[in-house]
Amino acid sequence: MPTQHYSVTQPPIETLLTRVKSGEMAIPEIQRPFVWSAVKVRNLLDSLYQGYPVGYLITWRNPNVKLKDGSTSSGKHILIDGQQRVIALMAAVLGLDVVDKNYKRIKIRIAFHPMKEQFEVLNASIEKDFSWIPDISVVFDPKTSIFDLVTAYCDKNPGATRDEIFRSIERMKGVTSNQIGLIELDSDFDIETVTEIFIRVNSEGVPLSQADFAMSKIAVNESYRGNTLRKAIDYFCHLAVAPEFFNDMQNDKKFTESEFFQHMGWLRNEKEDIYDPSYTDMLRVAFTSEFQRGRLEDLVALLSGRNFETRQYEEVIVEDSFNRLKKGILRFMNETNFKNLIIIIRSAGFVDSSMIRSQNSLNFAYILYLTLRDQGIPPADIERYVRRWFVMSVLTGRYSYSPESTFDYDIRQIHDQGIKAYANGQISGALSDAFWESALPQNLNTSVASSPFFRLYQAAQIKANDLGFLSKDITVRELIEVKSDVHHLFPRDYLKKSGLAPGHYNQIANYVVAQSEINIAIGNKEPRIYFNQLLEQCCEGPKLYGNITDMDELKENFCMNCIPEGVENMTVEDYPEFLTERRRLMAQKIRRYFEGL
Structure with a gap:
């Protein structure tokens, strides 16, 4: 029969809070932002008041360590699941501050209506209403006299009877006597086992990372x-x-x-x-x-x-x-x-x-x-x-x-x-000729715009100080750092109307970085139309796309943007061949870039 390396107990909540205050049980998240909303804290108190279960807590014991003098020090129990619930109770019941998402210390004050037996998050309206006890932590304060509290409440609320209010407040105060499930794991469990237990017990199934465990170990020392x-x-x-x-x-x-x-x-x-x-x-x-x-x-x-x-x-x-x-x-x-x-x-x-x-x-x-x-x-x-x-x-x-x-x-x-x-x-070994000539072009065969290979291509352009597509003076670096469009060389609408699916017309080999106005001017024109207009633009024709009016400058721009030769004659039938050639050119550019690093 396998040895059981854990125990399951059901201590009262007040015992649990005492262990935390004494340091016997450590909460590693106590200094990190409290992510629960005040409404969620209110719901936890209401569940306890109604006698509903509120889930299990899981602790993992630090191993006993041998001290320098040869003696042994017992390890603390680290609370690894249930931190938010315990902190919520300490905030609401004990009146302790919590740290919010902006790392500011705040109080979460939960109000209680003893006649309606109702909890609410304290707000300005409730604070002015004498039928509410504005902060339940006052009830749990050992210095508070429940007799005086009930008397003062009834004086302000003539319709309330002392017995009714006393019973309601005592019931509310009794939530700390409710039991809560506690799974205590031995120190000899490894991280993988603890993580598996966490996932199986935690209904949300959110795994803890090894960094979470490390941060817990750091915080409680x-x-x-x-x-x-x-x-x-x-x-x-x-x-x-x-x-x-x-x-x-x-x-x-x-x-x-x-x-x-x-x-x-x-x-x-x-x-x-x-x-x-x-x-x-x-x-x-x-x-x-x-x-x-x-x-x-x-x-x-x-x-x-x-x-x-x-x-x-x-x-x-x-x-x-x-x-x-x-x-x-x-x-x-x-x-x-x-x-x-x-x-x-x-x-x-x-x-x-x-x-x-x-x-x-x-x-x-x-x-x-x-x-x-x-x-x-x-x-x-x-x-x-x-x-x-x-x-x-x-x-x-x-x-x-x-x-x-x-x-x-x-x-x-x-x-x-x-x-x-x-x-x-x-x-x-990793970047052989086969990688550059075969594997990388294949990796460029994707429609994911955030692909690391497209980002690498952009980095190569930035390193080479390339100009944006059809830009005379504005670089790819400036476009990416300030504002740019990803232009489809074969316009998306043109390919859609030709019956191509998104996975085909959104290929990264169809993308160039361009100025917005150039992208808008090209619109959904067929490549052979607007590329021929560009050639005319460089032969004293109308200036339609950018400021390049010199043929040599245009060819240089095509080269730095990996535009295949003959694109001015291409239609949708040439699109697959265009993609293949452009992937090859992009891969070559990335190779030259890497070899120059």
Whole structure:
């Protein structure tokens, strides 16, 4: 019979809240934004009042760790499912502040109508109505006399009887005696098992990520200021997206005294959005660059104190892991490091956030930058290696599947072989002649406008300083950064009327970046019509599309935009042949671009 590595109990809610207040049970999300609405808090209280079930909570015990003096410290229970419910109860019943989505501390006040036995979110109207108790946390306050409360209520509401109000308030106060299901998982469960249990028990079936577990482990460690580290990660990610948050962050006086605050202050004036990392991105980069490992599961184990050789848990490993992770996070936040990465990515032609479809390619580019800088590689070489590796990983979809395993393998090989040997070997193997001549043209056979291959083609144009389609002076870079249209060389309406399906007429090999006015002027004209009009425009004919009036300039524009020869004679029957040739030309352009990085 298999050993049971968990227990199921049904403690009263008041016992649960006591465990949280005492620190026996840790809530890792307590400093993160409370995502429930006040109405949802009200509904939870009403369900408890009606005696309805409110689901199970799941805790996962931290392993016992061996201290330096040889003694053992018992691990806390971390609440991994049910955080919002518990925080809602602490906010409504105990009157504690919560942190909203803007990281501001707010109160959630739930009112109770003892005669109607009804809960509502406190509002201005209810606050003026004496028939409501405006804040139920007053009822749960040990200093409150229920006798005095009932007397005062009845004095203000002559129609109410003391017995009726007393019974109603006592019933409301009794919700903390309701039992709640609690599944307590042993420390010897691995992340995959805990995740599986979470999915099976949680009716919404939303899986927890390994980053969620890591953030939980960080937040509940008081010995090594895990809560401050957790805040630093959350605050940096929020500030990167919303620089105006800096003013609100300053209200956290304790955090402003930390070294983390000093390292992220530069973001208050930063408008760049090429890289807006999530906490998962930040953890991956900091962990992989500092620990030379790619699996966040390993970070969770190290933060718990796991010795991978003895399989024991030791406090000295917890301390070392927190110190190293802190170092990695500070390096991530460093203004010079962060901005240098952005400069390198932009120098590869990726000048707008819409062009970057692989966050993990960007993450590993930062890992590689930090790693090579640690190794003392000359800055010019770092730029080239990072730029080429980033573009190669996008071209090949290197981190699209099993990114953590690939991160782990790549970082180990870079340290073992050196970046020069490893990068050259991987690039020559992945980007062979067969890739450029066969695989890449095939990859360009797609109707997905957000395809990384179309973005790579645009990056190649930006790197070459190409002009927009039929533009005399305006570059592709300027069009993408400010305003552009994706023009169909074979106009969409023309192909639709010819009976083609969206998957055919929206092929990316049919796209060019163009000025809006040029796109509008062409409309749905057949290619052989408007291309012949362009030829006439360059022979002193009427100027209909853009400002190019010189034949050599027109041919050069066609070349930089990969327009196949003979397009001025093409009809819908030539469309398949046109797509094939243009994919070949686009692939050649991307190859020249990559080889020049």
